[in-house]
Amino acid sequence: MENKDLLEEAKKYGFTQDNQVWLKPFMNFPARQVGDVKEVEDESLQYFAFRFQTFQEKVNALLEKISTSENKGSFLMKVLHLKELVEKYDAIGDFEAIYHQLTQAENEIKVAISKNRDKNLTTKITLIEEAEALQESIDWKETTEKLKELRQNWIKTGPIDKALTDEIEDRFKNAVEVFFKRKKDFYQDKQSLLNRTLDKYKALIAESEALKNSEEWEETTKKLKDLQNRWKEVGGNLPRKTSTELWNTFRKAHNYFFERLKNKITVTKTESKDRFFEDNLNKKKQLVAEAQGLLQLNTHEAVKQAKELQAAWKKVGPVKGEESDRVWEQFIIACDKVFEVSSLEHFMRKKYPNADRNNHVEQVHNRINALRDFIKSDKQELEVLETNLGKLSSAPNNDAFRTMIQGKIKNFNRKIKTKTELIELFKSKLNKEVTG
Incomplete structure (x- = not known):
């Protein structure tokens, strides 16, 4: 804008008085002094008109940014700040037009903010x-x-x-x-459970260590076998390294005692020892026979007597190797059948709370199907164990872990065998009922 035009614009919105430069009143804002006349009045008016142009350019630049921005809300405070300057910025010009421009921008921003x-x-x-x-x-x-x-x-x-x-x-x-x-x-509960499991294993190790030098051969053998059973019952999911270390320590104490027992038997092997083993075998065979007849009783009574027989078994002394394994296998399978039937009945009561309304044949079929599902689950666990065993290197330091896995595989095979025999038993009863 030429100086002449700038002066005319300045006189349109401002004036000088008493050597001062004033902005004329606009809207609800009264006239106010924006500066002083330095030397020439017209030049002072032009100076403050030029300041208005600078202010107008700043406003125009902001409005341009707003029009091209997706985030218009970020400019609201800048617009409000410029509106505040309208009533106090030292310049001469059409502040009313700027005020309306900024007000329109403010309203548009607020609408955009509301939508956002x-x-x-x-x-x-x-x-x-x-x-x-x-x-x-x-x-x-x-x-x-x-x-x-x-x-x-x-x-x-x-x-x-x-x-x-x-x-x-x-x-x-x-x-x-x-x-x-x-x-x-x-995870806190899980850690607490792991800590409790760890404490149980350590307690069993401490008991084993206290017994390994015992001279009470028969009593200590029963105690150590009891500790082995209790070890199996602890379960838990400790880290593999920790589990292996605990098992090695536990097994070392037992091996130490049984190696001493073996040497004792070898050195002092007598006919009385043979009779001792034979008597124990006969006692255990009698317990096997009693255990095998428990399925004829009601479930509650069968479980009770199975536990009593297990307690009696622990009181019987050792039996020679192969006979010991064979009679033990017979006994544990007979007891397992009782406990499996008890677990099965508990499962059936939960899954089929109104099963007593069904006919007997349907109830038996339901039990057979449940056992098949349990076997399927056991086989999946067995497959994982066998896979892990196959991957285990033949290094000597893996012997303890290999033995543990093999023991678990043996247990699962026994479980599967037990459930399979129960299925055959149910089928046999079913056939007798159908044909009878």
Whole structure:
């Protein structure tokens, strides 16, 4: 703009008085002094008109950015700041036009903000619903990753109406915290269980160490075998390295005692010893016979007597190797059948609470099907163990672990055999009922 035009523009919106430069009143704003006349009045007016041009350029630049930006809300404070300057910026010009420009921009931004906040609210409600749907999940790893992703999406989502912010934020936070508290409690319980399991194994090791030098051969043998049974019953899921180290320590104490027993028997081998073993074998055969007849009793009584027979078995002394394994296998399978039937009946009562309304044939079929499912599960476990055993190197330091796996494989084979024989027993009874 030429100086002449600039001066005319300045006189249109400003004036000088008493050696001062004034901006004329506009809208609801009164006239105000914007500066002083330095030397020449017209030049002073031109100077402040030029300052207005600079201010106008700043406003135009902001409005241009707003018009091309997707995030218009980020410019609201800048617009409000320029509106505040309208009433105090030292310049002469059409501040009213600028005020209206900025007001229009402010309104447009607020509309955009409102729309964005509605959109953000919809997004956040969706994220809340997704988080709430995951609250009760037990897939700890996958759900943790999903909730972390939801958190990132939540952070990336813009603000919503302030009146709803606290409520929405709390609802999302609570949904996420419910899961992570459950996860924390789960792993704390798991660790507590592992600690209890570890303490049980250590207690059995301490008892074994205390017995390994005993001269009470018969009594100590029974105690150590009892400790071995208790070891098997502990279970738990300790880390493989820890489990192996504990087992090696436990087995070392037992091996030490039984090696001493073996040497004792070799050195002092007599006819009385042979009779001792023979008597024990006969006692155990009698216990086997009694155990094999338990399935003729009702389940509750059979379980009770099976436990009594197991206690009696522990009081019987050792039997020679092959006979010991054979009679023990017979005895444990007979007892296992009792306990399997007890577990089966418990399962049937839970799965078929109104099963007594069904006919007997259907009840038997249900039991056979349940046993088949149990066998399928056992075989899957067995396959994993056999795979692990096949992968185990022949290195001597793997002997203890190999023995443990082989023991578990033997137990699962026995379980499968027991359940298979029970199926055949049920089938036999069923055929007798159908043909009879």
